[in-house]
Amino acid sequence: MKKTSFDTLCLVTLLLLGAVSQAGAQSFVRRGDSRLTDPVNARPPLWTHGGMRGTARPSASSGISGHSPAQLRRAYGFDQITGDGSGQTIAIVDAYGSPTLQQDVAAFCAAFGLPAANITVAYPQGAPAANSGWALETSLDVEWAHAIAPGAKILVVIARTASLSNLLGAVDYAVSQGASQVSMSWGSNEFPGQTGFDYHFNVPGVSFFAASGDSGAGTSWPAASPYVISVGGTTLHLDAVGNVLSETGWSGSGGGVSIYETRPGFQNGWQSSANRSIPDVSYAADPATGFPVYISNYGGTSGWITVGGTSAGAPQWAALSALVNSSRSKALSAPAEALYYLAATSFTPDFRDITAGSNGGFLATVAYDLVTGLGSPAASTLIPSLSTYSTTALPPPVLAVSQGATSLANGASVDFGTATQGAAVVTQDFVLANVGNSDLVVSVSLQTSAGTSAVIASAPGFTIVTSPTARIPAGGSTTVRVGMKTNVAGTAAANLLVGSNDSTQNPFSVALTGVVTGSTAQISASSGSTAISSGGTLAFGDTVVGVPASQTLTISNAGKSDLKLTGWLIAPANAVSSLPAVTGFNAKDFAALCGIFSPYAASTAQALDFRIAGPFPLPTSIAAGKSANVQLSLNAFTLGDKAAQLLIYNNVTPGVPYRVNLTGHINPNPNSGRISVAFSAGTVASGGVASYGVTTVGVPVANTFTVTNTGSGQLQFNVSLSNQTATKTGGKWTYRPPAFKIVSVQSMTLAPGQSSVVQVQFNPAVSATSFISAIAFTSPNPSAGSYNAVLTGTSQ
Numbered sequence: 022m023k024k025t026s027f028d029t030l031c032l033v034t035l036l037l038l039g040a041v042s043q044a045g046a047q048s049f050v051r052r053g054d055s056r057l058t059d060p061v062n063a064r065p066p067l068w069t070h071g072g073m074r075g076t077a078r079p080s081a082s083s084g085i086s087g088h089s090p091a092q093l094r095r096a097y098g099f100d101q102i103t104g105d106g107s108g109q110t111i112a113i114v115d116a117y118g119s120p121t122l123q124q125d126v127a128a129f130c131a132a133f134g135l136p137a138a139n140i141t142v143a144y145p146q147g148a149p150a151a152n153s154g155w156a157l158e159t160s161l162d163v164e165w166a167h168a169i170a171p172g173a174k175i176l177v178v179i180a181r182t183a184s185l186s187n188l189l190g191a192v193d194y195a196v197s198q199g200a201s202q203v204s205m206s207w208g209s210n211e212f213p214g215q216t217g218f219d220y221h222f223n224v225p226g227v228s229f230f231a232a233s234g235d236s237g238a239g240t241s242w243p244a245a246s247p248y249v250i251s252v253g254g255t256t257l258h259l260d261a262v263g264n265v266l267s268e269t270g271w272s273g274s275g276g277g278v279s280i281y282e283t284r285p286g287f288q289n290g291w292q293s294s295a296n297r298s299i300p301d302v303s304y305a306a307d308p309a310t311g312f313p314v315y316i317s318n319y320g321g322t323s324g325w326i327t328v329g330g331t332s333a334g335a336p337q338w339a340a341l342s343a344l345v346n347s348s349r350s351k352a353l354s355a356p357a358e359a360l361y362y363l364a365a366t367s368f369t370p371d372f373r374d375i376t377a378g379s380n381g382g383f384l385a386t387v388a389y390d391l392v393t394g395l396g397s398p399a400a401s402t403l404i405p406s407l408s409t410y411s412t413t414a415l416p417p418p419v420l421a422v423s424q425g426a427t428s429l430a431n432g433a434s435v436d437f438g439t440a441t442q443g444a445a446v447v448t449q450d451f452v453l454a455n456v457g458n459s460d461l462v463v464s465v466s467l468q469t470s471a472g473t474s475a476v477i478a479s480a481p482g483f484t485i486v487t488s489p490t491a492r493i494p495a496g497g498s499t500t501v502r503v504g505m506k507t508n509v510a511g512t513a514a515a516n517l518l519v520g521s522n523d524s525t526q527n528p529f530s531v532a533l534t535g536v537v538t539g540s541t542a543q544i545s546a547s548s549g550s551t552a553i554s555s556g557g558t559l560a561f562g563d564t565v566v567g568v569p570a571s572q573t574l575t576i577s578n579a580g581k582s583d584l585k586l587t588g589w590l591i592a593p594a595n596a597v598s599s600l601p602a603v604t605g606f607n608a609k610d611f612a613a614l615c616g617i618f619s620p621y622a623a624s625t626a627q628a629l630d631f632r633i634a635g636p637f638p639l640p641t642s643i644a645a646g647k648s649a650n651v652q653l654s655l656n657a658f659t660l661g662d663k664a665a666q667l668l669i670y671n672n673v674t675p676g677v678p679y680r681v682n683l684t685g686h687i688n689p690n691p692n693s694g695r696i697s698v699a700f701s702a703g704t705v706a707s708g709g710v711a712s713y714g715v716t717t718v719g720v721p722v723a724n725t726f727t728v729t730n731t732g733s734g735q736l737q738f739n740v741s742l743s744n745q746t747a748t749k750t751g752g753k754w755t756y757r758p759p760a761f762k763i764v765s766v767q768s769m770t771l772a773p774g775q776s777s778v779v780q781v782q783f784n785p786a787v788s789a790t791s792f793i794s795a796i797a798f799t800s801p802n803p804s805a806g807s808y809n810a811v812l813t814g815t816s817q
Contacts, residue, residue, distance in 0.1 A: 087311040087327040088259060090133050090168035093337075095263030096305075098401030099169055099344075106170030106343035112195030112203040113163055113336060116188060117149045118142065118179035119156035121317035122163060129164040129315045138167045139174045145194040146181035153319050153753070155183070160316045161328050162206050162336040169340035173347070176200055185209060189221050196224050201352040204339035205231040205249075206332030208241035211280045215242045219282075222248035228342045228356040232331035233300040234275025238382025238391070241275055244299050247285035250357055251275075251299035252334040253393050254306025255375055270378025270385030270392035271307045275331060276300055277382065277391055287361040290462035290522035291389040301357060303375060303393035304334030320753055341398060345407040359410045363403070364388075364395045365460045365492060365522070371403040372396035388462075388491035418495070419457030420523040422531065424449060431526050437483075437505040437513070437535030443672045446486070446504035447535065453489055453519060454498040461493040461521055465501050467533075468516040482506055483515045483533055505535040508676040512536055542645070543580035544673045546681055548572055553681055559667075561655040561685035566693070566804045570655040570685060571634065576669065577648035584643040588670035589651075591631050594682070630663040631655055631683045655685040660803045662686050689804035694736025694771065696798055698808040701725040705810050711796075713761075713783040713814035721784035722814070723764065728779060728798060730771035737770050738800045740779055742812075745793040760785040761794040761812050785816035792816070 094100040119125065126138050140163065163175055178195045180187035188207065195203050208231060222229045222243060231244040233253045244251035254274035258266040282297035292298045305312075308329025317323045346352040353359055363371045375385045375393040383391035422429045429435070429451075440447045455461035467483055487502035505513050513536070519529040546553045553559055553574075564570040578584035632654055633639065640649040655663060663685045668678035698707070701724045705711045716722045730736035744759035764780040771777055785792055794812040 085132065085313045085325045087313040088257070088263075088305065089313070090135065090165075092259050092261075092263035093305070093312075094169070096257065096259050096265050097398050098403075099341075100263075101401035102344055102404050104344050104347050104404075105172030106340065106347050107172035109170070109173045109202070109343035109347045110176050110198070110200045111166050111170065111173050111336070111339050111343050112176045112178055112198070112200035113159070113166060113339075114178050114180070114188060114191045114195055114203060114205050115155055115159045115162060115207070116180040116183040116191075117152035117155035117159075118144075118177065119159045119316070120151065121156075122159060122177065125160050125315050125317050126164055126167065128317075129160075130167070132315065133168070135168060136171050138163070138171070140177060141174070142177045142179065143194065143198070144179050144181070146187055146190060149179060149181045157314065157316055157319055157326065157328065158206055158332060161312065161314045161333060162204055164314055165312055165333060166204060166336035166340045169337050170343040170347075173340065173343040183207070185218075189218065192221050192229075196227055201226060201346050202228045202230070202339040202342040204336040205229065205243060206335045208232060208234055208244055208275075211240055211242050211245055213281065215245075215281055219243075219246045219248055222246050224248075225354045226352040228339070228346075228353060230335045230338045230342070232275070232335045235273040235306070235330045235332075236275065237273055237380040238277050239275055240277045240279050240299055244275065245279040245282050245297055247282055247297055247357070250338065250360070251301045251394070252331055252338050253300030253303040253380075254329075254331040254334060255303050255393055255397055256307040256378065257305035257310060257397075259310075265373075268305075268373060268375055268397060270303075270375055270380060270390070272378070272380060273330070274300070274303065274306065274380045274392050276380050276394075285357070286524075287358045289524060289527060290365075290464065290520055291361065292391075293464055293466050293518060293520040293528060298391055300331075300391075300394040301360060302338065302372075302395050303397045304331075304337055305329075305397075306331050306334055338398070341400060341404065344400075344404050348404075348408040353407065353410065356407075359407055360395060363406050363410070365462050371399055371406050373399055389464075416458035417525075418455050418459050418461035418493075418521070418523050420461060420463070420519065420521045420526060420529055421454040421456045422519060422529055423452045423454070424531075429531060431529050432532070434532040434534065437533065439536045439538060440505065440507045442507055442510045442537050443675050444507050446484070446506055448486055448502050448504045451501050451503065451517065451531070452498050453493065453501060455493040455495055457523070458495050460495065461523060462491060463489055463493060463499070464491065464520045465489060466518050466520070467503075468518055469514070482513055483517075483535075503533065505533070505537070506676075507537050509674060510537050541580050541582045542584045542671075542673050543578055544584055544669070544671050544679050545577045545579060546669075546679065547575045547577065555679045556682070558682040558684055559653070561663075561683065563686045563688055564655065564657050565688045566657050566660065566690040566802070568690075569657050572653050572655075574651045574653055574667070574681065575648050576640070576643060576651065578643040578645055580673075581645050583645065585672035586639070586641050586643065586669060587672065587675075588668075588678075589633065589639050590668040590670070590678070591633065591683075592666055592668055594664035594666055630659075630685075631665045631667075633667075653683065655683075655687075657687050658803070660687050660689060687803075689806075690802075691733070691804075693732055693734045693802050693804035694730045694773065694800070695732030695804075696736065696738055696800060696806045696808055697729045697731045698798055698810075699727045699729070700810070701727070707808045707810065710811045710813055713812065715815045715817055716783065716785065718785055718788045718816050721782050723780055723782045726779045726781065726796070726798070727776050728771070728808075729776040730773055732805065733773055735770065735772060736800060736805055737802070738777075738798055738805070739769065740766060741797050741799070742781070743795050757787050757790060757792070759794070760792040760814060760816075761796075781812070783812070783814040785814065788816050790816050 178191040180191040229249045231249045233244045233251045234241045243249050254271035255268050256271045257268045278294045279297040311327040311329040314328045374396045378385040380392045385392040484504050486504045489499040489501040515533045517531040561570040634652040634654040665683045667681040670678045700711045713722050764782045766779050767777040792814050797809040799807045
């Protein structure tokens, strides 16, 4: 991986969000909304390559890394477009701005062979204070908007602060200056009353683009406004010339369903929620590949930084809009409606559908999703399609639903009949036909009293076995297969909901019913004379380190047919909700599949708190009226309370295991060594602070830690030291070399009563700085205890 002139950096989060009072949100005025209660601050969704949030360290390298403009233009098809955005104005709205913007953009253009940029910087609210994070955001937005539409004029409107009132005032100013596309690489949490401020973006002939956020699943404003095109993020891998190797949903891409905004008409059929969802589209955002940005003063250092985040996509989509509008006689008046219309009629040519990846709450899937929206631009076809797009009314699509040879009315019922518990899933096929004259877009879900989901996990119930095609041309049809699950006896009931852009019957609902009859086998468990129901507890009591405890669990079948045991698993106590149903796997395969605790994995068995001790092979079938014993053991490797659960998969409740909670407690072994530590410069208890005072650079200070074995057995100990090498002061991160080091250790194995001296030296290399480190004394034997302290010192 190439290095930039700054070492691996992470998210620069400028300002945390304040809450908006309802009173403040109800009243507003144009040109800045001065009555919008402050502080309501926005932050740019901006990432620099690598690291954790908020760190910045200089790098010794001066190379350029990340996707180049030529690679990005090829990847998204801009290199096949002849226009350059001439005659158009792209407005970039940011806070604080960058005092070196013009010279930085010039350096960027020179490095990549781009024509000089036509940039006007406006400060309608007066000169702002300096802010290096927002300066980097401004440089990113302007440099990369110019890279995509080099002929467009760029109007940079700088808000005096990052408050929403100032930023919205800057947006209004950009519109007043004739910009046809406005980029907003910032956002705030959604707040009550936000819909009252959506009018800032309801301007015919102006396209507004906002970053969806960089914290994964979740929504933000103004991205959630129905008058704004929300841009999500992808992970884009290219070859050297820009050919796409892969593009997947980025883990940081903001996406979800708005709390306050209702679903706009252009999203009908694309998602079934009653509220607005984001993002609408996507663009490369992953900082692991990122975009090179030149900036003259970022944290006191000049050079190239590789930047990512959805804030990189918003200005480049705005540049795409400039390419579109430069070839139209009149700017697009409803760009979001145009994008969704084109997706419904010519999805594959105009968009790259992103079907893999996750933002931590949602998956990228076929067609629209809450990670990448409609997908990334296929500019070579999308721009011509938008250039000729017209709002001429289309004939409506019409949804018709049938089951077998029976046509169904909205609200009809379908009975799945009766099935035996444990039998194969009972399925029914529903045909969704488009009997109208334009493309029909559909989505399906199942609804119970617990809510709506593509796959309902509660049992008994239903599941979608085969999903339909999302887009159905006039005269076409698709099939959705629904299955009734048989894992638990009882009555199954749910509603099949078909969402579509047929506004006369959205959603189309079908009531599903069925019955699952019970099995005649039974399962129960006991320990000695104590019965343990599913969800009950088998207690191992107390033991000491090095002395395992054991219990015998009896599994019985009081039914009239064979009890089939399809899998055994010891899992963490908190893993219940994440364990999938299992049939047809043996326990070893299932444990490997789930990546969780397994008594069969030789490499991990000795590290488990609980394990199945035999007899092997474990029983797979218990005849009617019979029982079988299983030996369980509690390993005694680590101290404290222990908890796990034994899951027994069976044919009585397929997919829902019989669950036995396992508990125990490990106490210290009284016959082991014990760690006791004394600091030479004062009494410092474990967890305390050992101060080395103040010294001059080049004049080391040495202190000692004396380790004594106060136990009755031999003690083997380890000592480790970690230095804090970066601190944050005034919003800036500073890197410094480590100042503490271990100079000598007498011995690390001690008999009872013996001591060992560990010498630790403080030798700072930077003056006028406070240093922090941490020292820890540990033992492989948990009964020996441990000691840790914070080391501090100051240089002058």
